[in-house]
Amino acid sequence: MIPAARDESTGGRPALAGALDREQLGTATGYRTTRLCRSAAEAEQARPELSGAAPQVFGTGRLPEVAGIVATHGTGRVLLVGSDAAVRRSGIERFLPAGTRRFNGFSPNPRLQDVLDGCDLVARYQPDVVVGVGGGSAMDAAKLARVLPPGDAGRHAVLHSDVGLLRTDAPALVLVPTVSGSGSEVTRFATVYDDGRKYSVDHARVLSTVSIVDPDLAATCPPAVAFSCVLDALAHAVESYWSLRSTADSRALAGEALVTLRQIAAGGRRRLDSAARVHIALSAIRAGRAIDVTRTTAAHAFAYPTTVRFGVPHGLACGLHLIWLLDHVASLVETDCVDPRGAEFVTARLDEIASLLGVEHPKESAHALESLVAAAGFATRLGMYGVTGADTAAIVGDGLGSVRAGNLPVRLPPDAALTALRDRL
Numbered sequence: 001m002i003p004a005a006r007d008e009s010t011g012g013r014p015a016l017a018g019a020l021d022r023e024q025l026g027t028a029t030g031y032r033t034t035r036l037c038r039s040a041a042e043a044e045q046a047r048p049e050l051s052g053a054a055p056q057v058f059g060t061g062r063l064p065e066v067a068g069i070v071a072t073h074g075t076g077r078v079l080l081v082g083s084d085a086a087v088r089r090s091g092i093e094r095f096l097p098a099g100t101r102r103f104n105g106f107s108p109n110p111r112l113q114d115v116l117d118g119c120d121l122v123a124r125y126q127p128d129v130v131v132g133v134g135g136g137s138a139m140d141a142a143k144l145a146r147v148l149p150p151g152d153a154g155r156h157a158v159l160h161s162d163v164g165l166l167r168t169d170a171p172a173l174v175l176v177p178t179v180s181g182s183g184s185e186v187t188r189f190a191t192v193y194d195d196g197r198k199y200s201v202d203h204a205r206v207l208s209t210v211s212i213v214d215p216d217l218a219a220t221c222p223p224a225v226a227f228s229c230v231l232d233a234l235a236h237a238v239e240s241y242w243s244l245r246s247t248a249d250s251r252a253l254a255g256e257a258l259v260t261l262r263q264i265a266a267g268g269r270r271r272l273d274s275a276a277r278v279h280i281a282l283s284a285i286r287a288g289r290a291i292d293v294t295r296t297t298a299a300h301a302f303a304y305p306t307t308v309r310f311g312v313p314h315g316l317a318c319g320l321h322l323i324w325l326l327d328h329v330a331s332l333v334e335t336d337c338v339d340p341r342g343a344e345f346v347t348a349r350l351d352e353i354a355s356l357l358g359v360e361h362p363k364e365s366a367h368a369l370e371s372l373v374a375a376a377g378f379a380t381r382l383g384m385y386g387v388t389g390a391d392t393a394a395i396v397g398d399g400l401g402s403v404r405a406g407n408l409p410v411r412l413p414p415d416a417a418l419t420a421l422r423d424r425l
């Protein structure tokens with residue numbers, strides 16, 4: 001149960017432009033429906049280095065185009081991966097061939113056994129196309145079911161980093177998000193949980209062949225879910241911006257996303273109108289493209305155990321940890337910078353993040369984010385979600401064990417993380 005810090009119906013609207021037309025959207029996303037690759041290998045070859053350039057259909061009311069896209073891939077053997085609710089609400093089955101098979105046997109934050117069941121179904125049915133519909137969990141399940149190799153030994157080897165075993169002959173993958181935030185439709189990662197441990201597969205073969213982003217599909221999304229996803233995309237933008245792997249291009253994408261997402265969150269939790277859904281979808285794609293280049297950092301590393309152990313939704317968990325990390329990074333950039341580009345470089349980026357968050361100094365960024373989390377309708381202290389002092393050591397142990405934690409521009413010793421977490425209870 002998520003404690004709400006404010007009434008859902010309150011809050012003003014952010015000052016955003018109205019709905020954009022299709023031409024503007026094409027320009028804004030940076031890539032239109034340009035080409036449809038016939039195989040994963042072809043798609044991989046065709047992609048420019050600043051990725052996220054998977055062909056994409058973007059715009060309200062464009063879901064029906066899934067029919068034509070599926071028809072370009074083989075003979076119409078389609079496996080649809082999505083929860084019953086996502087499939088029903090999206091109405092996607094109307095546009096898929098008769099005889100389309102379904103896979104819905106996965107939980108939120110999919111477990112390894114869910115994914116292995118999906119792989120078995122792919123092996124038995126041998127679809128030409130896997131279509132994933134839903135939120136981040138459905139995207140992860142579809143990505144992994146389609147690309148993990150046959151046999152348990154190979155699948156486990158991939159999860160332990162032997163990504164060379166990922167299928168090169170995988171069916172095409174069409175991703176259709178029904179809520180904006182994860183950016184999964186443009187990233188090359190997929191996550192699965194086993195016994196509380198998180199495994200992330202990170203490889204170009206995980207990318208979708210094409211995605212369809214129709215912001216109307218999020219029209220029925222409950223505001224609590226939509227705003228947690230806004231915080232997810234916002235965390236992607238900030239973390240990408242300060243990542244050790246950031247580039248001028250990735251920061252441009254992340255910066256644009258951050259400004260819009262800040263405005264959306266500041267407007268307060270509410271049922272989103274069509275224009276807001278379009279802006280969030282665009283921002284989630286931009287932030288997704290940015291992390292596809294840079295990867296996420298420590299806020300995501302600490303969010304995973306918080307989600308697994310306490311059931312805090314992924315985006316909200318990222319936002320809660322990003323609050324203390326903004327403070328930590330701003331305080332230690334002078335003395336504990338680990339970015340080879342130097343403390344001066346990172347300080348300039350922190351100044352930019354502060355400005356994108358609407359404040360003057362990096363030391364104010366944490367407070368700015370805390371206000372946005374509260375405006376989005378969430379309690380901002382970890383203690384409100386059941387985290388106690390006794391739990392912090394386990395969260396720190398899991399968080400610092402993630403490779404994502406090493407992508408932060410300053411050192412993060414365990415005792416500093418423990419102190420910071422306890423201050424946020």
Ligand SMILES: [Zn+2]
Pocket residue numbers: 182232233236300314315318
């Ligand atoms: Zn995320």
